[in-house]
Amino acid sequence: xxxxxxxxxxxxxxxxxxxxxxxxxxxxxxVSKQMKASASLGGAxxxxxxxxxAVAWLLYNKVLAPFGLDFMKTIVFIxxxxxxxxxxxxxxxxxxxxxxxxxGIYLPLITTNCAVLGVALTNVQNEYGFLESVLAxxxxxxxxxxxxVLLAGIRTRIDEEVxxxxxxxxxxxxxxxxxxxxxxxxxxxxxx
Amino acid sequence: MNKYLxxxxxxxxxxxxxxxxxxxxxxxxxxxxxxxxxxxxxxxTTAVLILSNLVISALRKVIxxxxxxxxxxxxxxxxxxVTELLMKAYTPDVYETLGIYIPLIVVNCIILGRAEAYANxxxxxxxxxxGLGMGIGFTIALTLAGALREILGSGTCFGAQVLPxxxxxxxIFVQPxxxxxxxxxxxxxxxxxxxxxxxxxxxESGCDGCCAACSAACEQKEEVPQR
Numbered sequence: 001x002x003x004x005x006x007x008x009x010x011x012x013x014x015x016x017x018x019x020x021x022x023x024x025x026x027x028x029x030x031v032s033k034q035m036k037a038s039a040s041l042g043g044a045x046x047x048x049x050x051x052x053x054a055v056a057w058l059l060y061n062k063v064l065a066p067f068g069l070d071f072m073k074t075i076v077f078i079x080x081x082x083x084x085x086x087x088x089x090x091x092x093x094x095x096x097x098x099x100x101x102x103x104g105i106y107l108p109l110i111t112t113n114c115a116v117l118g119v120a121l122t123n124v125q126n127e128y129g130f131l132e133s134v135l136a137x138x139x140x141x142x143x144x145x146x147x148x149v150l151l152a153g154i155r156t157r158i159d160e161e162v163x164x165x166x167x168x169x170x171x172x173x174x175x176x177x178x179x180x181x182x183x184x185x186x187x188x189x190x191x192x
Numbered sequence: 193m194n195k196y197l198x199x200x201x202x203x204x205x206x207x208x209x210x211x212x213x214x215x216x217x218x219x220x221x222x223x224x225x226x227x228x229x230x231x232x233x234x235x236x237t238t239a240v241l242i243l244s245n246l247v248i249s250a251l252r253k254v255i256x257x258x259x260x261x262x263x264x265x266x267x268x269x270x271x272x273x274v275t276e277l278l279m280k281a282y283t284p285d286v287y288e289t290l291g292i293y294i295p296l297i298v299v300n301c302i303i304l305g306r307a308e309a310y311a312n313x314x315x316x317x318x319x320x321x322x323g324l325g326m327g328i329g330f331t332i333a334l335t336l337a338g339a340l341r342e343i344l345g346s347g348t349c350f351g352a353q354v355l356p357x358x359x360x361x362x363x364i365f366v367q368p369x370x371x372x373x374x375x376x377x378x379x380x381x382x383x384x385x386x387x388x389x390x391x392x393x394x395x396e397s398g399c400d401g402c403c404a405a406c407s408a409a410c411e412q413k414e415e416v417p418q419r
Contacts, residue, residue, distance in 0.1 A: 020368050022222035026301065029217070071277060074295040075269040082262065114218050114299040121292050166384035170214070171376040178372035185367065 004135055007128075011139030014188055017115050018147040019181040024115035028148055029173060037106075038152035042145025044103040046138065048088065048110045049119055052081050053137025056120035057130050070124075077120045085110055115144060150180060196321045203325020210333035211378060215301040219293055220334055221371040227350050230338030231331060232286040236279060236294060238327025240271050241303055245311040245323035247271070252312045264307045265298070272297045302330060337374050341365045 015021060018028045024045075031041050056077050064070050089107045092100040110116060119140045123133040154176045163172055209215045216237075223233045247267050248255075255263045276294050279287045287294065297303070306326055311319040339349050345366030347355035355361065364370050 022218050022368070022371065023296075025217040025221060071273060074273050074276070074298055075266065078265055078269050078298055079262070082265070114296050117299055118292060118296060121295055125292065166380040169379075169383070171380040171383065174372045174376035174379070178369040178376065181369040181372060182364070185369070 004132065007132055007135050008139040008142075009187075009190060011119075011136050012143035012146065013184065014190060016143045016147055016181075016184050016187075017118070017140045018144055019177065019184045021118065023118040024113045024144060027110075027113055028144075028151065028177075029170070031106075032148050032151040032155055032173070035149070035152045035156060038148045039145070040102055041106045042141070042148055044106040044110060045113065045115065045144050046141030047103065048081075048085060048107065049116050049137040049141040049144075050134060051088065051137075052084055052116050053119055053123055053133045054130070055080060055084060057123060057128070057133040060120075060124055061130075073121070073124060074117075077117055081116050081120070115140060147180065147184075151177060154180075196318065199318055199321035200325040200328070203322060203327070204329040204332065207326075208329040208333060209302045209305075209326050210330055211382060213302075213305075214379075215305055216330065217301075217375070218296065219300060220337060221368075221375060222293055223290055224334055224337040224341055224371060224374070225345070225366045226342045227335050227339040229286075229289055230334035230336075232283070233290055233293065234327070234331025234334045236275050236286075236290075237297055237300060237302070237330055238324065240268065240275055240297055241306060241327045241330075242320055242323035243271050244268050244303055245306060245319040246316060248307045248311040249314060249316045249319035255312075260312065261304075261308075264304055268303050268307075269298045302326060337371075337378070341370055341374055345370055 011017070017023050018025065027041060032038050059076060059080060060070070060073060064073060064076060085107055089100075092103070092107075119137050123136055126132075126136075128136060151173070155173060158172055158176065167175070203209070207213055210217075210220050219233055219237070223229045244264075244267055248264060251263075251267075272295060275297070276287075279290075279294060306322060310322050314322070343349050343354050344362050345364070347353060347357075347359060347361040362370075365374065
C-alpha cells in the first residue's frame, strides 16, 4: 500500500512530468493561455494516460515480452496510443456526450503528447506491475494537470503586467515555468 | 547559391528548428544538462531525421494522402528503434545518459514537421540535405544550451574545467529549472536583437504548427466554437 501511495506522490509531485521530466512541453506552453482550456486538457490527459498505461502494460507483458518482441515497444506503443485516443473519442461521443463536450476537442491533441508515450516507456523501464502502471499513469496525469492549471493561473496575472519587450511572450512563460519548477523541487524532500 | 547548400543554410541559420521554429522543445530542455549530451542527442536525432526524410521522400508518391501521418509515424518509429539498438550496442554510455529520451525521438516535432513540410513534396536529394541541415541546426542549438548550462551549473565545458575552482557553480542550471531559464534567455536575446521566432505564435495561439499531427488536431479544434 505504501509503495502505491509513493508511486502517485512520486509521479504527480516529485518527478512532475512537465516541470521535472520535460514531457508534454508543447501543449503545456501552448494551451496554458486559458484557465478553462487548461483544466479540460488536464482532465483529458489524466483520462488518456491512465487508460494508455493499462493497455500498454497488457500489450507489453502479455504479447510483446512472451514472444521476445520487446524491441518493438516504441512502434507498438505509439500506434496503440494513436488508435486508443480515436476509440476513446468515438466511445465518449456515443455514450457520454457530457464528458465528450468537456474533453472531446482536446483528445486528438493528446496523441502526440510525449507524456503518454513517456509514461508507457517508463513503466516498462521500472518493471511496474499492472496496478502500479495504472497508478503511475494516473499520477502523471494529475501532475500534468496541476502544472498546466497553475501556469494558466500565473499567465492570466502576467497578461495584465507591463513587461520589458524582449521578455513578452514565450520568455516570461518559460521563466514562470522555471520558478514553478524550483518550487516543485521542494517536493523532493517528501520521500518518506 | 547552390540549392543543396541553400538547404543546409536554411536548416542551420534561417529556419533553425530549435531557436527559430521552436520545435522539439522537450528534448532540448531535457538533455541539455551537459554539452556532450547535447551532441549525443543531436547526432542521433540527425540520423533519424536524414533517414526519415530519405524514406518519406522516396515514398511520397506511394503513400496515400489520407493515411500519411500514421505511415510517417510507423517509418519514424522503425528508424528510432534501429537507432536505439545501435546506440545500445556501440555507445552504451550515451544510451544510459539519454535514457527514455531516445525512444521519445519518435514524437519529436522536428521529424514529423519536416516530413510534412518538406520531404513529402520534394525530391530525395534535397530532402536528405534538408534533414542534414535541420539536424545540424538542432545539434548546434542543443550543444550551445548544453555548454552554457554546464559552464554555469558545473563550471565545466565538455568535462574540462572552465571556471576557476574558487567560483562556486550555480547548481540550479544543471537542474530542471535551469533548462527553462536558459531557453527563456535564448528567446529573450533573439527577441531583443529582432530575430523573429515562431514563439509568439506558438504561445499565443495554442500549439499549432508545433508538429504536423498536432497542428492537424488544432485545425479541428478551431472549428469548435469558443464557449
